[in-house]
Amino acid sequence: MDFDEPAAATSLKEELSTFIEREIEPLEEEHAQFLGPDAERYIFDENFEQVPEYLDLKETIRKRAAEAGFWGMSMPESVGGRGVDTLTAAIVSEFLENRSPGFHTYAVQGAGGGPTPILLACDDNQRAEYLDPLMAGEKTTCFALTEPDHGSDANFLETTAEKDGDEWVIEGEKSWISNGPYADFAMVFARTSGAPGEVGGISCFLVDADTPGFEVGDIHRPMGHAWVAPSKLRFDDCRVTDDDLLGEEGAGFYQAMDWIGNARLNVAAGCVGSAQFLVEKALDYAERRETFGKPLVERQGISFPLAEVATDVERTRQLYRFAAWKTDEGRDARKEIAMAKLSAANLENRAADVAMQVHGGSGYSRREPIEERYRTSRGKRLTEGTDEMQKQTIVRELRD
Secondary structure, X not given: OOOOOOHXXXXXXXXXXXXXXXXXXXXXXXXXXXXXXXXXXHHEOOOOOEOHHHXXXXXXXXXXXXXXXXXXXOOOHHHOOOOOOHXXXXXXXXXXXXXXXXXXXXXXXXXXXXXXXXXXXXXHHHHHHHHHHHHOOOOOEEEEXXXXXXXXXXXXXXXXXXXXXXXXXXXXXXXXXXXXXXXXXXXXXXXXXXOOOOOOOEEEEEEEOOOOOEEEEEEOOOOOXXXXXXXXXXXXXXXXXXXXXXXXXXXXXXXXXXXXXXXXXXXXXXXXXXXXXXXXXXXXXXXHOEEOOEEHHHOHHHHHHHHHHHHHHHHHHHHHHHHHHHHHOOOOOHHHHHHHHXXXXXXXXXXXXXXXXXXXXXXXXXXXXXXXXXXXXXXXXXXXXXXXXXXXXXXXXXXX
């Protein structure tokens, strides 16, 4: 049994470090206002829309990352990716979150707007229109599944696509769609047949942002990670054709669940990386800060919570890596993925809370990255499947 990190993952992290240092950090210095304590004030206008300078910056980052082979690196080499396996991709997610705040995460993972394996179902025309420019960083997309009344129960979605001659007419509303306001096209999931609750009969359509009847609704203002720009999307007599249908009609739910499974693993790995970052930052502070003539780290009330979180970091790291390994081996890893997502999301929340407590008032300040991690970590227990849905999956798998 080998617990060493795969050589390919170690090599890729080293390559990424060089890329970040040469290509990303100079942009961070040039656009420091987008990373400071008042970042949101500069990123958004009065309507909470991202300003042109910030959108141009993201495009520059995308294209540099695509040229270097990091944008869409988990996609197969046949479509311009690197064919990075699940375990390596997860390890990279951990690596990216175990760093100070910066643009590096967007450069690789795209905040919901980058390449996704769902698009491997593209036919030749769709590949030329959507997948190729997406891989080149020239376009972005969004995953339009969640609705105002249906998140965890996606098989009950109310958006429909009904046939009218040679066209499909999409009607409905989506909510909390990352990159929704800025995507060049959306992957829209709608019921084309069957009854609410059935997993069959849901199809995925590729819908251009300028399609009549498709409009961006309210832009949500999340507690953390506002830069992912989630919004509502509305479809009113939005007409598309069979050429816009992705893959087989009725297979959309399965396409969505395949994507969500991988996304959960990457969220879990990222939470572990963030928790490691928080532990190290808190430990460094506890060693430097003295009260009553002794460093904080020498007080059990401070050091023991750090020890507990550090233990959970190691435990959860092995859990997500095991889940990723099983996935790469072609084995059913639904239980382990759910366990990893559940454990890691709660771990990051605890790590942020402990780190803030260790720092005291300074940790509560926006001049430290801890408060942003504290706010953002709470969303990890909701996104890509809530804690409750992970527990439900775990119990179901235990009973089978």
